[in-house]
Structures are given as C-alpha cells and as structure tokens.
Amino acid sequence: MxxxxxxxxxxxxxxxxxxxxxxxxxxxxxxxxxxxxxxxxxxxxxxxxxxxxxxxxxxxxxxxxxxxxxxxxxxxxxxxxxxxxxxxxxxxxxxxxxxxxxxxxxxxxxxxxxxxxxxxxxxxxxxxxxxxxxxxxxxxxxxxxxxxxxxxxxxxxxxxxxxxxxxxxxxxxxxxxxxxxxxxxxxxxxxxxxxxxxxxxxxxxxxxxxxxxxxxxxxxxxxxGGSDPSVVLADADLDATVSACVYGRLLNTGQSCIAAKRFVVVKDVLEPFTKKLIIRMAAAPMGDPTHPDTILGPMARPDLRDELHRQVERSVAAGATLALGGVVPDRPGAWYPATVLTDVRPGMPAYEEELFGPVASVIAAKDTADAIRIANDTRFGLGASVYTGDGALGERIASELLEAGNCFVNGIVKSDPRLPFGGIKDxxxxxxxxxxxxxxxxxxxxxxxx
Structure with a gap:
C-alpha cells in the first residue's frame, strides 16, 4: 500500500x-x-x-x-x-x-x-x-x-x-x-x-x-523497541540542542527505535527549550515523500498512525498538554502531524510507552540528578543522549550513568558500522x-x- x-x-x-x-x-x-x-x-x-x-x-x-x-x-x-x-x-x-x-x-x-x-x-x-x-x-x-x-x-x-x-x-x-x-x-x-x-x-x-x-x-x-531519552542540562547550547532533537524526533517520520522520543529537560531551561522545540516542530509540515525537500512524510500504515493517535489522546486525557499537532488530517493515507506534548508525567503513555511516530514528549526534571533518574525510568534501554556544555560531564553521564546500549553526547543516537549497536532491558x-x-x-x- x-x-x-x-x-x-x-x-x-x-x-x-x-x-x-x-x-x-x-x-x-x-x-x-x-x-x-x-x-x-x-x-x-x-x-x-x-x-x-x-x-x-x-x-x-x-x-x-x-x-x-x-x-x-x-x-x-x-x-x-x-x-x-x-x-x-x-x-x-x-x-x-x-x-x-x-x-x-x-x-x-x-x-x-x-x-x-x-x-x-x-x-x-x-x-x-x-x-x-x-x-x-x-x-x-x-x-x-x-x-x-x-x-x-x-x-x-x-x-x-x-x-x-x-x-x-x-x-x-x-x-x-x-x-x-x-x-x-x-x-x-x-x-x-x-x-x-x-x-x-x-x-x-x-x-x-x-x-x-x-x-x-x-x-x-x-x-x-526503544523510548530514547534526550537529557537537556542547564548549560546546553539550546539552539543546537533543539535542532538535534527535532531532527532526531522527525527522522523517518519518527518511526525509529532509536529516535529521540522523551525530552527530559532540567527546570532552569524548560521554558525556553520548549518554546524553541514547538517553533522548530511546527516548521516541519507534512509533505509529498517523493519530493527531495520533504522532511515529514506519511507514516507507514494507517493502523500505526491510529495507534499513535490513541496514545496521544490517552496522554492528554491523563493530564498532558497538547502544545502542537495531535489532529489526524482529513485526507487519504497514513498522515500525522509533528506533535508536542508537555507536562508529561509517569503513568501516561507518552512517559511509559514507545511512541512510534512524530510526537515529542517533554518531561520536566528538577536538576541533573533527577534528569538522569527520569531518563533511566523506563523498561527500554536502546539509546540515550545528553546535551551539555560540559563535555567531561556529558561523557561521564553517557559512559557511566545512562542505562542504554548506545549513549551519545551532544548528538542524536545513530548506528554506525564501526560501532556496536544493540540494547539492554526490553x-x-x-x-x-x-x-x-x-x-x-x-x-x-x-x-x-x-
């Protein structure tokens, strides 16, 4: 089809x-x-x-x-x-x-x-x-x-x-x-x-x-599966971080096990990060996938789109805020817009489950330690990213503290023939x-x- x-x-x-x-x-x-x-x-x-x-x-x-x-x-x-x-x-x-x-x-x-x-x-x-x-x-x-x-x-x-x-x-x-x-x-x-x-x-x-x-x-x-966290610390370069996060969330229309899915942001930069994220996600309209400039195409099948939409609806019903998107277009095909959920908390599908499509879930953290705790609070362990201006701190968090098989500093998780690829937990x-x-x-x- x-x-x-x-x-x-x-x-x-x-x-x-x-x-x-x-x-x-x-x-x-x-x-x-x-x-x-x-x-x-x-x-x-x-x-x-x-x-x-x-x-x-x-x-x-x-x-x-x-x-x-x-x-x-x-x-x-x-x-x-x-x-x-x-x-x-x-x-x-x-x-x-x-x-x-x-x-x-x-x-x-x-x-x-x-x-x-x-x-x-x-x-x-x-x-x-x-x-x-x-x-x-x-x-x-x-x-x-x-x-x-x-x-x-x-x-x-x-x-x-x-x-x-x-x-x-x-x-x-x-x-x-x-x-x-x-x-x-x-x-x-x-x-x-x-x-x-x-x-x-x-x-x-x-x-x-x-x-x-x-x-x-x-x-x-x-x-x-994966529900990869992107941990955003207070000293992160927000413009570069948001750019990477949006690219990582929308690549392949969000249908990737290692896509950036949960954005765990310390409270000091939560508001400016979220504003920038919404602006960048909104700038990625759905388009003809055969056009060379298209970033966001259709999802692979209507049933996959419908399941993603139900997860969004259930998250909103549980208290998440729909900040962008979240409406199924009235057109043939398996289309779904770039979507942002904020105020995401434990118990919601956007927190607990893998959202396999162009939906970004923003989760607030009190500080760096809390952000790492939230990042690891998942049954998945495929990939994780940390964004910080302190390279040594970022490397320590990636190598020692994040519970995943592929941990990246100031960049999206990606596979590379030269590096081992795989996960832990579920x-x-x-x-x-x-x-x-x-x-x-x-x-x-x-x-x-x-």
Whole structure:
C-alpha cells in the first residue's frame, strides 16, 4: 500500500511451509560450500555489493518511499549507508575473524571463529534496506547463509534485496527472501538447518521468537523497541540542542527505535527549550515523500498512525498538554502531524510507552540528578543522549550513568558500522555491527595442540 495515498500497490501470497523448509535446506547446502571460500573471494563479493548499492541508490530509495513512505532523500541516504557497511566488512572481516593465539601448556593453542550455518533474519519495515544489510552482510562475511522474513508491507524491498545479493556474486541460495506467515516462521526456527535467529522488531515479537529459539537452544540477537531519552542540562547550547532533537524526533517520520522520543529537560531551561522545540516542530509540515525537500512524510500504515493517535489522546486525557499537532488530517493515507506534548508525567503513555511516530514528549526534571533518574525510568534501554556544555560531564553521564546500549553526547543516537549497536532491558540483547556484530553468529572454537 502507498502510505501517502492509501492505494493498494500490489498483493503477494505467502509460500507454504514445505517450500520454506526446502529453501532452508538449500541455504544450508550453499553455506557448506561458502564457509570454506577464501576471504579474498568474500571480499570481492562485498565490494561488488557496496558498488551496486551506490549504483542503485536512487532506484532503491524510490522503492522504499513507495512502499513505506520514507522521504526520498532519507531513503537514498539509507541505501548509501548500506554501502558503507558492505565496505566496512569487505575491508575488515578477515582481520575480525583471524585466530587468536594464547600461551598455554600446549605447543599451540588458540581460538578461531567458525560460521554457525543458516541464520534467519526477521526484519521490520521502517528501515527496509539498512536493517537487512546490517544483519545479513556480516553474517555472510563470516561464512553463514541468510534467510530473510521481511515485513509483509515491503515485499518489493525484500525481492530487491535478494536480487542485490545475487547480483553481487554471492552463491545461489545463500541469501533468500521468503514470504512466510508467523506459523511458518516458527517452523523455520525449529528446523535443524536453521542455526540462529536475528530479529529487529517489537518487544512482543522479540519475546515470542526468543522463547521459540530458546526451546531449540538456538542463538538469538534481538534489537527491539526503544523510548530514547534526550537529557537537556542547564548549560546546553539550546539552539543546537533543539535542532538535534527535532531532527532526531522527525527522522523517518519518527518511526525509529532509536529516535529521540522523551525530552527530559532540567527546570532552569524548560521554558525556553520548549518554546524553541514547538517553533522548530511546527516548521516541519507534512509533505509529498517523493519530493527531495520533504522532511515529514506519511507514516507507514494507517493502523500505526491510529495507534499513535490513541496514545496521544490517552496522554492528554491523563493530564498532558497538547502544545502542537495531535489532529489526524482529513485526507487519504497514513498522515500525522509533528506533535508536542508537555507536562508529561509517569503513568501516561507518552512517559511509559514507545511512541512510534512524530510526537515529542517533554518531561520536566528538577536538576541533573533527577534528569538522569527520569531518563533511566523506563523498561527500554536502546539509546540515550545528553546535551551539555560540559563535555567531561556529558561523557561521564553517557559512559557511566545512562542505562542504554548506545549513549551519545551532544548528538542524536545513530548506528554506525564501526560501532556496536544493540540494547539492554526490553530493548533486547546481542550486538550488531563493528567487530562484535560479525562474531555473534560464529562458533568460538578453542583449539589445543599437545
């Protein structure tokens, strides 16, 4: 469905379970040959992958925009970011996977990293290329195979990704996109040739997949929801801080696990910060996502928009102030305006839940210690930011006091191929990207020689 118009673009059918299990066996056979290929050969495939992503960035960007409404400039940038991940592992995979020697009583002892086999990736719609490339590229570089169960609302992206890896000279069957339902997904997790699962999605989905995989004693990496706080201290540069906060809140129309969602502001600067925030949020009107200058496009689906609106309404009914937006436009599609809630307190959806859309929740804090307490007062732990003029203080808060997997000082939380990415608490476990990401789906094998 085109989220800008509400029109159905195309439909697709799920494959049956027998076909899916056959695909898993095919992936396993491809893995058995691939795992013993040279790193030089894998590097060549990864280099082709990066080149194709840059060559096709406009095509892929238009596809993302059409299927899930991402503003075109952001969609093209997503394809370019995928190319950076391919470059990173092309350059570094061999070094990351090199044996590590240890001095023991043996003549030779070391540990090595061997691929697990077929990894099932269950991926969402909001970054339909990046989240797949983030999981699949290091997995393939390590010698694994990958099966993709993509969100059903982005079938064109799923097919384009399968063709991308095939065109990059990865062996037939090594990366496959499967149109499967929840029941068949469970059967794949149980299937003997599937050795591990990577999921990016909701907490509910993560718990269900972790339980199914755990019952089969299979490795999981889970990147789940987030309600990232942006802590604003009294000495912060307010203009720069507000600029970063608005960008972080509206990127991808607010539909990001690591989007800035809760703005925890000390009372000394609460009023000027809030005024500036409202002005900047109001300056981001909804627009045609295919236009290169659009910042705020439609949300991905009407049901997602409706759920966000209910959270806003429930927060207002509980005492929050609707300072901007909060009205569903009378037009086709999944549109929702930039919205600001103030006077947000515990017990409200805007405080307790993840608001997956362009809604900023402003929460007052008495002082720095109280702001840190509020920032950590959440079941999520994916990302957090702190804004301050004291760099040393900001670094201490980020490194020691904020309870999240990704903590940034004077900037929005973002993923980077060179840095580990993942969360704690209800935001999941395991890490993607960096050297740690490529090691997640390997057998760390100790070798001892007398």
């Amino acid at each position: 085109d989220p800008a118009t509400g029109q159905v673009l195309y439909t697709h059918d799920f494959i049956d379970s027998a076909t899916a299990l056959t695909a898993a066996d095919r992936a396993h056979a491809a893995h058995l040959a691939w795992r013993d290929t040279s790193f030089q050969h894998r590097r060549e495939c990864l280099e082709i992958l990066g080149g194709l992503l840059r060559e096709r960035k406009d095509e892929y960007g238009a596809l993302m925009t059409r299927e899930m409404g991402k503003p075109l400039a952001q969609a093209v940038a997503e394809a370019e970011k995928c190319a950076l991940a391919a470059d990173y592992y092309a350059e570094n995979a061999e070094r990351f996977l090199a044996p590590v020697h240890a001095n023991t009583d043996a003549s030779r002892s070391y540990w090595t990293y061997r691929p697990l086999g077929v990894v099932l990736g269950i991926m969402p719609w909001n970054f339909p290329f990046w989240q797949v490339v983030r999981f699949a590229t290091p997995a393939l570089a390590a010698g694994n195979a990958a099966l993709l169960k993509h969100a059903s609302s982005v079938p064109g992206c799923a097919l384009a990704l399968e063709k991308l890896y095939r065109d990059a000279a990865f062996p037939a069957g090594l990366f496959q996109s499967l149109f499967i339902d929840t029941d068949t997904t469970g059967l794949l997790i149980d299937h003997p040739t599937v050795k591990a699962v990577s999921l990016t999605g909701s907490v509910r989905a993560g718990k269900a997949v972790a339980a199914r995989a755990g019952a089969a004693l299979k490795k999981c990496v889970l990147e789940l 935001s999941g476990y395991g890490r993607e990207l960096s050297p740690l990401g490529i090691l997640e789906f390997t057998n760390v094998k100790t070798v001892w020689v007398k």
